[in-house]
Amino acid sequence: MALTNNPVAASNTAFIAIPAAERVFSFRDHAALWFSLGVGLLVMQIGAFLGTALGTQTALFAIIAGSLLGAALLGWVAYIGFQRGLSSPILMCQTLGTSFAKLPVILNIIQLIGWSAFELVVMRDGTTALIKGTTGIDAAWIPYITAIFWGLLLVALATGSMIGLVRRFVGRYGLPLVILSLIWLTYQFFLKAQAQGLDAIWNRAGDGSMSTLAGIDLVMAMPVSWLPLVADFARYGKAGASTFRGTWLGFAIANIWCHALGVLIVSTSNPGADLMTTLLLAQGGLIALGLILIDEMDNAYGDVYSGSVSLNFLNGKFTIRFWGIALALVATGCALILPMHGLEPFLLTLSSVFVPLFGVVISQLAKQGRATDKAVNIVPVAIWLIGITAFHICPMLWPQVGSALPSLAITLLLGTMYRITRAPAVQSA
Numbered sequence: 001m002a003l004t005n006n007p008v009a010a011s012n013t014a015f016i017a018i019p020a021a022e023r024v025f026s027f028r029d030h031a032a033l034w035f036s037l038g039v040g041l042l043v044m045q046i047g048a049f050l051g052t053a054l055g056t057q058t059a060l061f062a063i064i065a066g067s068l069l070g071a072a073l074l075g076w077v078a079y080i081g082f083q084r085g086l087s088s089p090i091l092m093c094q095t096l097g098t099s100f101a102k103l104p105v106i107l108n109i110i111q112l113i114g115w116s117a118f119e120l121v122v123m124r125d126g127t128t129a130l131i132k133g134t135t136g137i138d139a140a141w142i143p144y145i146t147a148i149f150w151g152l153l154l155v156a157l158a159t160g161s162m163i164g165l166v167r168r169f170v171g172r173y174g175l176p177l178v179i180l181s182l183i184w185l186t187y188q189f190f191l192k193a194q195a196q197g198l199d200a201i202w203n204r205a206g207d208g209s210m211s212t213l214a215g216i217d218l219v220m221a222m223p224v225s226w227l228p229l230v231a232d233f234a235r236y237g238k239a240g241a242s243t244f245r246g247t248w249l250g251f252a253i254a255n256i257w258c259h260a261l262g263v264l265i266v267s268t269s270n271p272g273a274d275l276m277t278t279l280l281l282a283q284g285g286l287i288a289l290g291l292i293l294i295d296e297m298d299n300a301y302g303d304v305y306s307g308s309v310s311l312n313f314l315n316g317k318f319t320i321r322f323w324g325i326a327l328a329l330v331a332t333g334c335a336l337i338l339p340m341h342g343l344e345p346f347l348l349t350l351s352s353v354f355v356p357l358f359g360v361v362i363s364q365l366a367k368q369g370r371a372t373d374k375a376v377n378i379v380p381v382a383i384w385l386i387g388i389t390a391f392h393i394c395p396m397l398w399p400q401v402g403s404a405l406p407s408l409a410i411t412l413l414l415g416t417m418y419r420i421t422r423a424p425a426v427q428s429a
């Protein structure tokens with residue numbers, strides 16, 4: 001469903017559906033990519049936080065429910081991307097209108113620069129800790145060198161082919177290594193839990209600072225933070241069912257595993273212990289942490305690739321590769337100066353824009369929904385704004401329900417009502 005009646009569309013390859021011959025991603029490719037993107041130190045940190053707030057059993061329930069639900073949304077948008085063969089910015093055009101969609105596309109580029117810088121900062125600080133732990137060297141220049149090292153690697157990856165990277169590197173080498181590290185760390189902390197008494201850990205109560213629904217909401221934050229990127233990869237899928245299942249299962253399993261590992265780690269460590277240091281102190285932790293840090297690179301790459309697809313949509317004179325290199329350089333510059341925790345609030349604020357946006361996208365485009373060719377599609381735009389308001393207001397009024405769940409529910413409901421009511425008008429037009 002290309003927007004070929006639009007003059008801008010005709011001159012920009014971003015508007016053209018990926019032809020069948022170029023659709024090479026199988027279930028395995030989607031699952032490997034999304035498992036790999038679902039693994040991260042931030043996820044373990046959130047798991048540790050949930051373990052303290054909710055207690056072991058409720059935290060595990062929230063983790064499983066939030067991951068299955070959040071990753072299902074991801075799979076759903078992947079399916080829409082597969083069906084249309086179109087990138088994320090075009091799905092936004094087909095929902096909000098060709099001119100208005102430029103606003104969320106620009107916001108998405110800003111958030112992707114933020115996420116890729118964040119991932120580089122995680123790798124910078126992780127490698128700096130590894131160097132300190134192994135050599136004892138703790139010099140002020142080391143974080144600069146490590147940031148430049150990872151940044152240049154990101155630039156090098158941006159010069160290559162996305163499909164080649166996913167199929168040859170992530171699936172064949174990256175994924176088995178990261179799974180081995182997770183198995184190893186889980187085994188190590190399980191042994192620790194066994195020594196401390198599994199019963200006590202299993203029955204550990206939370207501190208009461210969070211409701212179960214708010215916990216589910218927090219777990220969903222990770223999968224939904226990938227919503228604006230997923231179509232850029234899913235459009236290379238061979239079949240709809242494998243695209244949905246690979247994306248859903250790949251991400252959900254990784255998200256459940258990393259959050260649950262965070263719960264296990266916090267349950268077996270001293271209160272207030274730093275996650276990175278705790279992982280480093282585990283037997284074989286150095287190698288496992290090193291591999292997980294390397295795995296953060298594909299998150300940064302995913303951000304840079306998707307950001308370059310969006311920039312290519314805004315300015316088709318330069319290729320996706322050109323924009324990818326430019327974005328990787330900008331992210332490296334940011335990673336040289338930004339502190340670890342400076343970016344998190346900014347990124348979470350931006351997700352208040354994208355969660356409701358994809359509620360509207362799903363409500364308009366799922367089940368072969370009709371794409372708009374208006375410049376500004378007023379009603380979906382209004383529903384999006386209502387969704388953003390709900391994201392901010394609901395946690396103030398009802399802290400126990402969180403923000404992503406009500407915002408998604410409102411946009412899906414209003415969007416579906418609009419779609420049903422406008423259907424006769426569309427048919428008679």
Ligand SMILES: Nc1nc2[nH]cnc2c(=O)[nH]1
Binds near residue numbers: 042116229299303
């Ligand atoms: N979009 C996006 N979401 C994330 N969630 C955790 N890390 C990332 C990331 O690098 N990008």
